[in-house]
Amino acid sequence: MSDTPTPLTFQVSARRLDAHASQARCKQAELAIDTDLAGNPAAFNPAELLLAALAGCMIKGIERVAPILKFELRGVEVRLHGVRQDVPPRMASIRYEIIVDTDEPDRRLALLHDNVRKYGTVFNTVAPGTDLSGELRRA
Structure with missing residues (x-):
């Protein structure tokens, strides 16, 4: 039996919504992402x-x-x-x-x-x- 702890893992998925924004998902949370080349003030880049x-x-x-x-x-x-x-x-x-x-x-x-x-x-x-x-x- 090993004393090495099992590493924590993390899963996030993201998808393009349109030319102005994308969305990341993790667990039960969603986050808007600024992927607009001109910038999107309503989301984090x-x-x-x-x-x-x-x-x-x-x-x-x-x-x-x-x-x-x-x-x-x-x-x-x-x-x-x-x-x-x-x-x-x-x-x-x-x-x-x-x-x-x-x-x-x-x-x-x-x-x-x-x-x-x-x-x-x-x-x-x-x-x-x-x-x-x-x-x-x-x-």
């Missing part, structure tokens, strides 16, 4: 989806470790700014700001930030190919 996935990863990581660390918080906000490079096309840099509404001391904020950087699946997928940096601060 692929680069914005990447930033949203990174923000979600950061918040979920905080939700995961807060009970373990007995970290008390009232809220979390993540702000991201991505810069796209044209040749070759890629996200050249991402700057983030994680704002935590808490009374915890600064050393505990630093510990929380370390956990976000160390254990985030999307964070650790994006970080090697992108200049990814930011701060976690108190609200």
Whole structure:
């Protein structure tokens, strides 16, 4: 019997609705995707989806470790700014700001930030190919 944990798997499907939008589906959720060459203000474009996935990863990581660390918080906000490079096309840099509404001391904020950087699946997928940096601060 192996002690190797079974890897988590994820399934998402997407389909073109028309020349202006597409739709992604996962579990019971649907998400509009901006696939219009002129842009669609009513949906996230692929680069914005990447930033949203990174923000979600950061918040979920905080939700995961807060009970373990007995970290008390009232809220979390993540702000991201991505810069796209044209040749070759890629996200050249991402700057983030994680704002935590808490009374915890600064050393505990630093510990929380370390956990976000160390254990985030999307964070650790994006970080090697992108200049990814930011701060976690108190609200």
